[in-house]
Structure formats: C-alpha cells, structure tokens
Amino acid sequence: MVVTRFAPSPTGYLHIGGLRTALFNWLWARKNQGKFLLRIEDTDLTRNSQEALQAILEAFEWVGLNYDGEVIYQSKRFDIYKKYIKQLLEEGKAYKCYMTKEELDALRQEQMARGERPRYDGRYRDFTGEPPAGVEPVIRIKAPQEGFIEFEDGIKGKVKIAASEVDDFIIARSDGTPTYNFVVAIDDYEMGLTDVIRGDDHLYNTPKQLVVYEALGFKPPKFYHVAMINNEQGKKLSKRDGALDVMEYKRMGYLPEALLNFLVRLGWSHGDQEIFSIDEMLELFDPKNINKSASSYNLDKLLWLNAHYIKNSENEKLAKLLEDFGVSLQNFDKIDAVLNATKSRAKTLADLANEINKILNEPAKYSEKAVKKAFKGDAVQILDEFVSLLKELKPTTKEQYHDAMQKFVQSKEIGFGKLGQPLRVALLGEMSGPGLDEVMAILGLSEVEKRVEKIKKHLLGN
C-alpha cells in the first residue's frame, strides 16, 4: 500500500509551494487507494504557533485535500524519539558531545577562516574520558566517515553524496529535545511511509535521514524531490511576491479547482492536456513524470484557468460562493439569468460579483464619455418611444425583449446602435456589458423605465 504524507512545520500559513507538494502526495496516495497522512513538525517548541496550524488546516479544507486518521504532532511523540535515542546510544551508534555552542561557533569560525567547509570535527565521537563539568551534552549520531551515501530519487535519478559532506549531526539538543532530521526519519518509518514527495530543498536532508535509517536498520521509503516554484521573474518565491498564502487566493476569488489545476501543471504534465479535473488528476498523476527543473509562477495562466472554471460552474454553486463577495442571490428568482449573463466575463469571483452588481444596482454614475457618445441627436426620444413599445408588448423573457428591440429598430428604420447605445448607457452606465435583452429580462419593465427616467434627469442636469 502506498502511504504518503504532508509534513509542514507550523511557523506560518500554507503557501502555494507547500500546497503543490501536498497535492502531489495526496494524489499519489488516493490514486493508489493508499493513505495520506498529515504530520505537524513542531519539535522546536519555541517556534510553533497555533494560528499557523489552524491556517494550514483551513487551507486544506478549502481545497479539499483530506487526510487519513488523526493529525500527528511530533511534539507529542518525544517518548518514541527518546526510546530510539537511547537505543542508538546503547549500541554505540550515537554519542554524547560536550562541546558548547561557543566552542562550536569558534570551530566554525576557524574552519571558515581557513576556507574550509564548516563541519563538526568528531572530537567526542570516541571520547571515553571524564566529561567536562557543567556542560549538558547534545547527542550526535555516527555518520559514515568514508565512502558515499546514495539513493535513487524518483525524479532526479541517482543521487550520490560523499560521506565527507555529512558530519555527525545532532539528533538531540542539550535540553533533550530531538532534532528535525532524526524525527523525520523515525516518523516516516513508524508511520509506514512508502513514498516521500517533497521540495528539493530537502535533497540534502535525505542523506542525513538515511544515516538514521541505516543506524536503526530501517528500510527507507522512495524519495521524490520536486524542484521549486519560482516567481514570475524566475527567482525564488518570497513574501514580497505577494499572495503566497493559499487562503489569499480564496479571498481574491479563485476557485480551489483552478488553483489545484494550476499547481498540478507546475512541474507535472500529461502530454498536451491543460485542464484536469480532480478525477483526471487521480487517474493520470504519476510522480515519475514530474519535471526535474524549477518552474515559474505565472498569474495569467492561473487567471485563465479560473475563468474557465467559473464559466463551467453550476450557477447554484456560484451563487453560494458569491455570498463571500457581498452578493446575495438567495431568494432571487433570476439566478440563472444573472449568472448566465455574467459568468463568461469574469476571471475571478470578485469580478463576477462586480459584474452582477453592475446589473442589479442602477448606475451610481455614468461614464461621461459613453453618455456623450450615445446621446446624440434624438436618442432621448428614441428611448421614450422604445419604452412605450415595451409597455405595449409587455415582454418578460430574453427572447421577447430581443424581438421587441428588433421590431423597434425595423419599424423606425434605424440601425441597432441608435437604440442599443443610449439604452445600454441608461441601464448600465457604460458602453459595454452583457446583452441588453438579457439585462432587461433580469431587470423587468418597470426597472428599465426607471433607469431611462434616471438618465434623462441626469442629462437635464448637465
């Protein structure tokens, strides 16, 4: 069975890079009817925040990534780690190091001054003497001193790192708390992980974790190191690039399916296909065709996808989502008419809300340019006559309004623009927008008349 995980540290919100790796892991587990686990890496008790954890959970819920079982907190598993540390100590595979932080810093300074790579020198590796008084030791694990540590990465292929690059790293701090690379290895093993898909900023952690696997005799999982997502300039994503927080996309009016579709195509592809439903992702995703190279975040494509998903969403669903954007279509009998008229012209839910408000609310102001252009000659008279015709015909549907307009321009022998332009400005305040027949069918006769009267007053006022 395939078991994957997402393992954030609760130090901030969930960002899009994290969401992508979570998605890859989730897809791979679900595709194989396996398990997708959520583990919180909170061993550094000084840096955790409850809000950050909530933010991550909230983001998961928004995009619909569900995890199996309970959330696992490393901070609650210290007993397990202690047991393994004790075991390693007893087996002589780990040892106490009495070097103080200050000594360590001094050593590093010296090494760097000599142009060497900073590295623990192993001075307590085989220490048997009397430990210095007053120093709480850290625990270090014995890493191989020669040869290579290598593994087969599912994306990068064979990765081979010289043992000299990996020193006897600390597995437990002087206060007894275990450190990252140690607990990750323990947990990944204990949780039964088969596949670890993570950012390639972890590539160098892998040999360290393999040292732990080796010392404990665990079989390591398959690793996949995914290249980073860069910003639009091809540089590393940072807070300055804005909108890193996944929930920020919700606030801006993105649909989770659009975000997920966008992210799944960053570093992964399936031939020429661009649009992937969740079901299609589940059917087609395979970490083995994840790209080796880093990709850049491109807002235009996200926007395009979002527009696509809005256009193809059920109106009822959109109506519900629009609540968060100040548009309440509940108890409104023309939900379909309004959304059909507007959803092809919005790239985000915020746009959509805006488009809807333009129809539903009478124009608060008029585009003067549009007024000037549309109200030349006998435009006012044409509008009056058209309203009279409407009163006579009493159209209600889009088709009936359409026919009324046709009949009017034909009988008057004028071009459509003669009626359409002033009517559009009267109804919407500007020169562009949805079809007038649609708009009128939504507004109804009395509202149309009201808006015509309103613009007439506006014209007199000038």
Add this chain to the structure above:
RNA sequence: GGCCCCUUCAUCUAGCGGUUAGGAUUCCAGGUUUUCAUCCUGGCCACAGGAGUUCGAGUCUCCUAGGGGUCACCA
C-alpha cells in the same frame, strides 16, 4: 566558497537519435457579438554556448556560462 541539482518560445510544457520542434497562457490580426466578454480561425515567439559520439543530436558524453539548492543545538 565546497558539494549537489537544473537549463526547449516571455511563461507552463510535449519531445524520450531521424518532427516543417507540438500544445497552452500572454500578445497581435481576423471572424462571431448592437458593445464588452466568451467563442472560433490565424499569426509572432524556443532547443543557453562550445566541443565531441553518430550517416544523423533538442534528445547521448564532456566543457563553459547562467540559474537554483544546501552547508544550524531551524524545520
């Protein structure tokens, strides 16, 4: 700096020794639309550079350049 990874249109990517190097987004042009948007059609734009290997290289090898990652009692 050491070590490691990466490199096809502006961007996301297809390609897995023989292709007019394909698709998508953006942009531009045309069509549809009373308008705008949608939609449709078309166009512009790429194998980082250099050596090899080969009858033949975007595809394999090496070098150079550029980009990225990493070197904590952070995760």
